[in-house]
Amino acid sequence: MSGVAYLAARYLARHKLVSGVLVAALALVVFLPAGLRVLVRHSAEALRARAIATPLVVGAPGSPVDLVLASLYFESGAPQPVPFSEVQHIDETGLAEAVPLHVRFRTGGKAIVGTTLAYFRQRELRVASGRLPAVLGECVVGASAARDLGVRPGDTLVSSPETVFDLAGVYPLRMRVTGILAPAGGPDDAAVFVDVKTAWIIQGLVHGHSDLAGPGSDAGVLAREEGRITANASVVEYNEITPENLDSFHFHGDPGAYPLTAVLAFPPEARSRALLMGRYEGSEARQILRPGGVIDELLATVFAVEKSVVAAIGLVAVATLAVGALVFVLSARLRRREFATLVKIGAPRGTVAALLGAEIALVTGAALLVAGGLVFVAARFAPLLLRSALAS
Amino acid sequence: MADRAIHFDNVRFGYGDGDFMLRIAKLELGRGERAAVIGPSGSGKTTLLHLAAGIAVPEEGAVRTCGVEISGLDDAARRRFRIRRVGLVFQEFELLDHLSALDNVLLPYRLTRALRLDDAARARAESLLQRTGLGGKGSRRADRLSQGERQRVAVCRALVVEPEVLLADEPTGNLDTDNKGRILDLLLGCADEAGAALLVVTHDRDLLPRFERSFDVRELSG
Structure with missing residues (x-):
């Protein structure tokens, strides 16, 4: 110096x-x-990279930004739901592979994303240890989420109740961690993925409970009429899915009407994308978005x-x-x-x-x-x- | 004339407002000679030192220091000359408070590349601090030293470059009797060792016997 x-x-x-x-x-x-x-x-x-990697998002009418951010980043306020039948509808067009997304619940502050195996393939997500979810109640955890939550394959995670004092609301579900994803450098790292049906279980749309039709189950039954059973509150509703109670889980109503946050559509080429967008043109019940365009705006x-x-x-x-x-x-x-x-x-x-x-x-x-x-x-x-x- | 450490010849110097005028018809100080300048406040003692160091330039006449006519040099040359060949002890010490005692002593080396800050210079600075009783206080900041210690640091700074001429303005002004003796011994000893001329401004007539000669600045006007 x-x-x-x-x-x-x-x-x-x-x-x-x-x-x-x-x-x-x-x-x-x-x-x-x-x-x-x-x-x-x-x-x-x-933002652009993630948006470009997601060709189309289909959802209910509402804020395009909310829908894109919820679909791409699992954040933002919940947009209006779109029924599961939309996935079947897109698949039937043969113009794109439809991937359902259910983003509503959280565990330890991390978003629980209900989807299908197609999501992992389209996003090129790789499992670093363990395996992808195979049955109800299983989850696979993003790399940074696993680090933050301190979980490994074999551990369990419990979904967070939405409101503590709402007894009729959503009950927590204990989920088994089957795998940890390799880091992908995006929002997938911070999420917990389950099968979309598991997300519906958390929502209470699919549920399992003790057998009310079998012998010795009369204690909790209030009435039986025309195949419909009314039971009292003593009936045990499962908050963990095990091999023993897996078969007791069942849908009520039409699964096609079950809610999704959005449907991601992955057309194989530009022409299919244009055609699919054309199918939704003028629709008041749905909106189809190019996330790249929304993000650019x-x-x-x-x-x-x-x-x-x-x-x-x-x-x-x-x-x-x-x-x-x-x-x-x-x-x-x-x-x-x-x-x-x-x-x-x-x-x-x-x-x-x-x-x-x-x-x-x-x-x-x-x-x-x-x-x-x-x-x-x-x-x-x-x-x-x-x-x-x-x-x- | 070349063997004169300081030579004033018909020097006249005044401040701008004309209130003060210093005239020195003749002043000679031989190499290795030790002299004291006395005189009342405001008589021009400090100005005489500044003229000898090239800090001030006379309006008339010539000042030669170490055989160089510094009154004829430009400002840059006088600065170069001064920092290498003249040691100055200022009346109010003029230490840099944010520097340590050692850094204050080594200050001339940090200001010019003409002086090389090497191990020998550092050793000389530390030795001077040791000799003035500040051996353990080299790293202490100047603003945390007592008045007497600050004065000793100022003396060490003047001596560290081994000057040919040592000019000291009231170097013992704020010291007790013991420290006065130590500082004067140091100045005289170092001047002797280096063969440097020593010109000291003082009010203290008790010190005059320690010098080979002394003169009143008012008597120099001829």
């Missing part, structure tokens, strides 16, 4: 508080626009807001730099005697300017380092931050 740089460093070290405030202020001035830009760009890339708004924010930050930056310059000017005035001593000792011309320059350079360098670190962190967590922001 040169002598002047050393003297500058000692001065800044002696005045830690002022130096720290200057570094923090400058770092913020640099970080805010740069971090915002990185945040938005990274988030946009991640959303990002256009985000970019417009970003421009305004950057302009505002620019003004703040000018003010901050002016205050920073004022601090150095005032500091130089207070240090006139010190600088005069350097001259009397015989410091070469320009030493004082070099000393102040070195101090400014050190403060600026430190601020850039801090800002760089913050930008790095922002880039790392950008997709997560923007998704959370959008979801809220």
Whole structure:
């Protein structure tokens, strides 16, 4: 380190508080626009990539953004449900592979996604350990969710009740973890996947309970008429699916009417996609969306807001730099005697300017380092931050 | 003239407002010679030192220091000359409070590449601190030293470059009797070792017997 740089460093070290405030202020001035830009760009890339990987989303009419975010990121408010029959309807067209999505419940803060095995194939999700769910009550856990929840194959997870005091509401279901997915670098890492029927069990649409038709079951039966049995509250309803009670689980009503959050449609090529979209044109009961288009519209708004924010930050930056310059000017005035001593000792011309320059350079360098670190962190967590922001 | 450490010839120096005028018809200080300058406050003692060091430039006449006519040099050359060949002890010490005692002593080395901050320079700085009783306080910040300690650090800073001319402005001004003696011993000893001329401004007439000669600045006007 040169002598002047050393003297500058000692001065800044002696005045830690002022130096720290200057570094923090400058770092913020640099970080805010740069971090915002990185945040938005990274988030946009991640959002676009996920959206492009999902050709079409079919759902009930409502907010396209809500539907796309719920389908792609398992976040946001629950859109209006679409019946399971929509999956069969799309499959029958032969224009796309339809994948049901049921996103409503959570376990340990992680979304429980009810779907079919086709989802894992279309998303190219690989099992790192264990296997995919094969029967009701089994689940496979995304990589980061497994880490956060501390589960391995063979462990169990319990779904969270939606409302604690609603006795007629959704009961928790104990699910067996059969596998952990390999990291995929997306929202699938943070989710818990079950068969869509398991999701309906959590919702109470499919259920299992003690046998009411067999011998010795009269204790809980209130009435039997025309094949319909009315029972009292002493009937045991299962909250865990085991090989012993698996057969007791049954549907009530038409499964085709069971709710889904959305249906993902994966057409084999562009023509099929266009044809499928044409089938839904003018439909008031359904909407079909290209997630890429919805995300682009959303990002256009985000970019417009970003421009305004950057302009505002620019003004703040000018003010901050002016205050920073004022601090150095005032500091130089207070240090006139010190600088005069350097001259009397015989410091070469320009030493004082070099000393102040070195101090400014050190403060600026430190601020850039801090800002760089913050930008790095922002880039790392950008997709997560923007998704959370959008979801809220 | 070349063997003179300091030579003033018909020097005239005034401050801008004309209230103060210093005239020195002739002043000579031989190499290795030790002299004291006395005089009342405001008589020009400090100005005389500044002229000898090239900090101030006379309006008339010539000042030669170490055989170099510094009054004819430009500002950059005078600075170069001063930092390498002249040791200065200022009246109010003028230490940099944010530096340690050792860093203050080594300050000239940090200000110019003409002086090389090597192990020998560091050893010399530490040795000077040791000799002035500050051996264990090299790392202490200047603003945490007592007045007497600060004064000793200022003396060490003047001596560290092994100057040919040592100019000291009231170097014992704030010291007790014991420390006065130590500082004066140090100045005289180091000047002797280096063969440097020593010119000390002082109010303390008790110190005058320690110098080969002394003069009142008012008597130099001729």
